[in-house]
Amino acid sequence: MASTAVTISMSFTALVISGLAMWRADSHASTREPARSRVIAAAPAAVAAPVVAPVVRAAVEAPALGSPVRGLAVRRLVVGTGVENREAVGHASEYEIAPGQRFCAVVEMANEGDTRQVRVRFEPDGDARRSVGFVRLAVPSTQRYRTWGCTERVQAPGTWSAVVETVDGRELARDVFTVR
Numbered sequence: 001m002a003s004t005a006v007t008i009s010m011s012f013t014a015l016v017i018s019g020l021a022m023w024r025a026d027s028h029a030s031t032r033e034p035a036r037s038r039v040i041a042a043a044p045a046a047v048a049a050p051v052v053a054p055v056v057r058a059a060v061e062a063p064a065l066g067s068p069v070r071g072l073a074v075r076r077l078v079v080g081t082g083v084e085n086r087e088a089v090g091h092a093s094e095y096e097i098a099p100g101q102r103f104c105a106v107v108e109m110a111n112e113g114d115t116r117q118v119r120v121r122f123e124p125d126g127d128a129r130r131s132v133g134f135v136r137l138a139v140p141s142t143q144r145y146r147t148w149g150c151t152e153r154v155q156a157p158g159t160w161s162a163v164v165e166t167v168d169g170r171e172l173a174r175d176v177f178t179v180r
Contacts, residue, residue: 069166071112072139074173078106079162086146094178097157103133104150105162105175111139118172120149123161136167154179 080088081095081102088106095101105120116139121131133151154160157179164173 069170069172072116072118072166072172073110074107074164075110075144076106076108077162077164077173077175079175079177080104080106083148083150086148088148092177094180097155097179100152101154102150102152103154103160103162103177104148105164106146106148107137107164107173108144108146109139110143111141111145113141115140117167119165119167121163121165122151122154123163124154124156125158126161128163131163 078088078091080092081090081104083089083104083106086106088104095103103122105122107118107120109118118137118139120133120135120137122133123131132153133149135149135151137147137149139145139147159176159178162175162177163171165171
């Protein structure tokens with residue numbers, strides 16, 4: 001009986017954790033996020049007594065965008081209207097444009113190699129040729145590094161993307177937002 005209670009408790013905990021991970025990923029609404037939790041399979045726990053909650057296994061997808069870069073990964077990309085305490089503020093999926101409006105892309109990265117350069121740019125309507133706000137950032141060798149790039153040059157309505165890429169143009173991550 002104690003085994004069943006522990007299994008149910010562990011199953012419930014896994015369900016709650018995966019639900020929280022999915023909520024966190026969905027709270028940063030983007031059509032193309034660099035890493036996102038998804039439920040891969042749900043299977044009942046193997047016990048003799050009936051199980052109340054299923055065991056949930058979650059996995060994190062690797063970025064599917066651009067060319068992979070060995071040892072360099074974007075773990076999180078969030079667009080907002082500013083940065084406080086190394087976090088994006090004013091995050092939304094849709095913004096009203098105003099004169100002097102500032103947009104910032106906060107990036108959390110991991111780098112297993114030497115210090116590398118990445119670039120943040122803001123691309124209108126999927127047209128890379130019209131990108132603005134090219135901000136070059138150095139990422140040291142570490143498992144977790146947060147940095148950001150900001151611009152005031154997003155001045156036209158439409159669908160915009162904050163793009164993180166290597167300086168030679170290999171895309172690492174993208175976050176899409178709308179400007180009205």
